[in-house]
Amino acid sequence: MGFFDSLDGNLDDLLGNLNYLKKKIVTESQEIKKAARLRYELLNEERKLSEAFEKLGKHQYHALKGEGSNLNVSETLQEIERLESRISSLKMGLDLSEKTSGINFAEDNASQDAYESSSIFVRDEEDTSHEEDQGSIIFIEEDEDENR
Incomplete structure (x- = not known):
């Protein structure tokens, strides 16, 4: 029965880690969506600014030629x-959005040599609400039956 108790504890730990990762992924995807929206607005405002400068340039060109505008x-x-004020504001918002994003996803290739498994290394340097989960590595061993 000790085996099943150990298995049950490991499954509970795995479930807790997966729930934690799910919450982090949802949070990060919302931050990515917000940053993408800010970039889109920034590009639109820069396009409008370019059009305004173009109008001003055409006006100056026609004025130099003696034509009316x-x-x-x-x-x-x-x-x-x-x-220009709106663009500056959007850039500050985008910089702030990029600085507050704290999770870096990176593959842990060192463990690939030792085990036949897949892993994700989650590094969260700013969030201290789950200190026990920082630097956690989740190993999912590949079952021989899955490859058939």
Whole structure:
């Protein structure tokens, strides 16, 4: 019966580790989604800024040629200032988002030589809520029957 008690304890540990990893993956995917949304907004604002500068440049070109232009220059300059402020804000938000992401996923290839197994090494340097789980390595041994 000691074998089954040990097996039950190992399965409980594995279940706890898998639940912890699931929560971390959900959190990280939400952070990645937020960063992607910020990057998308940043690209859109930079495109709008480029278009505003293009309008201003065309206006200047037509003015130098002596041709008329119906561009409201002060309004375009205000738009450029607004876009530059928005871009700066988005960049700060993106930098903050990237700095607060604390998990680095890396493969632990050293264990591959010793065991026929798959492993994931989870390094979480900022989150101290699960200190006992830091640096945990989960080994999933490959069963001979699975390869058939």
